Amino acid sequence: MRLPKGKRLYQVVARQVARLIEEHRSDPNWRLPSERELAEELQVSRPSVREAIIALEMRGIVEVRGRAGIVILPPTASVLNFDAANTDVGAGPFEILEARKAVESSAAAIAATRATAQDLMLLEENIAGMERARTIEGTDPADREFHRIIAGMTGNAVIISMIEALWTQQESSRMWKAIHQRIYSADVQPLWIGQHYGILTALKLRNPEAANKAMWQHIASVASELMNSNGAETEWRVEGD
Numbered sequence: 001m002r003l004p005k006g007k008r009l010y011q012v013v014a015r016q017v018a019r020l021i022e023e024h025r026s027d028p029n030w031r032l033p034s035e036r037e038l039a040e041e042l043q044v045s046r047p048s049v050r051e052a053i054i055a056l057e058m059r060g061i062v063e064v065r066g067r068a069g070i071v072i073l074p075p076t077a078s079v080l081n082f083d084a085a086n087t088d089v090g091a092g093p094f095e096i097l098e099a100r101k102a103v104e105s106s107a108a109a110i111a112a113t114r115a116t117a118q119d120l121m122l123l124e125e126n127i128a129g130m131e132r133a134r135t136i137e138g139t140d141p142a143d144r145e146f147h148r149i150i151a152g153m154t155g156n157a158v159i160i161s162m163i164e165a166l167w168t169q170q171e172s173s174r175m176w177k178a179i180h181q182r183i184y185s186a187d188v189q190p191l192w193i194g195q196h197y198g199i200l201t202a203l204k205l206r207n208p209e210a211a212n213k214a215m216w217q218h219i220a221s222v223a224s225e226l227m228n229s230n231g232a233e234t235e236w237r238v239e240g241d
Contacts, residue, residue, distance in 0.1 A: 010051035010092045013044055017052055018061055021072055032072060047227060051092035054175045091169060093176045097223045100166050101216050104147060107163060108199060108215035109208035111153035119153050123200050130193055144171070146196055150203075150215075179226055188225055195221060 017038065024030040032038075035053070039046045053070060056062045063071050111119075126149060130142045144167050151163040170176050195218040202210035 008092065008095075009044060009048050010055055010095075013038075013042060013048050013052035014055040014059075016042060017049075018056060018059075021061065025072075025075065032070075045094075047094035047223070048092070050179075050227060051094060051175060054092075054178050057178065058174065090173045090175060093170070093173065093179055093226060094223060096166060096170045096173065096176065097219055097226075100163075100170075101219045103159070103162050103166065104150070104219060105212045105216040107151050107154050107156075107159050108203070109212040110156065110159070111150050112203050112206055112208040112211040114155055115153045115203050115206075119149065120200070120204055122149050123196075123203070127193060127196050127200065130189075130196070143192070150199070153203075191221065192218070 017032075021032060024032075033041065035046050035049045038049045042049070053062060053064070057064055060073060063073055065071055123146065126142055126146045130140065130146070133140065133142060147163060147167065148160075151160045154160065195214070199211065199214040199218060202214045
């Protein structure tokens with residue numbers, strides 16, 4: 001799909017889905033296609049469709065209701081400007097995670113060749129702190145600190161600033177907050193903590209390839225949890241059905 005100048009892919013997809021809803025809203029037998037079907041029809045990735053749905057939820061056009069699926073909300077009293085669903089709310093969460101995979105995996109590989117004993121001790125203390133805290137508030141400062149420590153191990157100021165900027169962008173993203181709070185739970189935290197231990201092990205072994213792979217898999221796991229949350233393939237329905 002060719003993007004209009006200055007537009008993000010999820011914005012374009014959100015606009016198309018919003019128009020699709022408006023065109024069929026009066027048909028009681030119509031159902032919005034699943035994320036997978038929309039991705040095939042619009043020739044985009046499922047993450048792009050998921051980001052578009054988050055944008056539409058922010059506009060009050062749909063509502064994600066966990067296992068109940070994604071519900072199309074009644075139109076408001078005023079006429080909705082569906083083009084407004086194209087409003088930019090920042091980079092999408094999957095776009096950010098893709099960038100993090102590229103940058104942080106490479107950083108982990110470099111860190112494996114430069115980590116000091118003190119660096120590794122700091123990581124161990126960090127993970128222990130995460131295990132003790134086990135917060136379910138949706139954010140965990142210790143998680144960001146873990147990745148910041150690894151960035152610092154590279155000794156490369158450019159890499160450090162890039163990773164810091166990515167995390168800042170991620171945590172300030174309205175879209176990230178909207179979707180991340182639904183998966184950050186007591187069930188998923190042990191998985192991510194275990195993956196942190198895997199990264200630490202690769203760093204201790206001074207194995208750049210293993211460190212790269214462990215970091216890539218960890219961030220990919222976060223993306224997978226986001227993608228599989230909220231019953232993505234549950235039938236979509238109109239409010240009142």
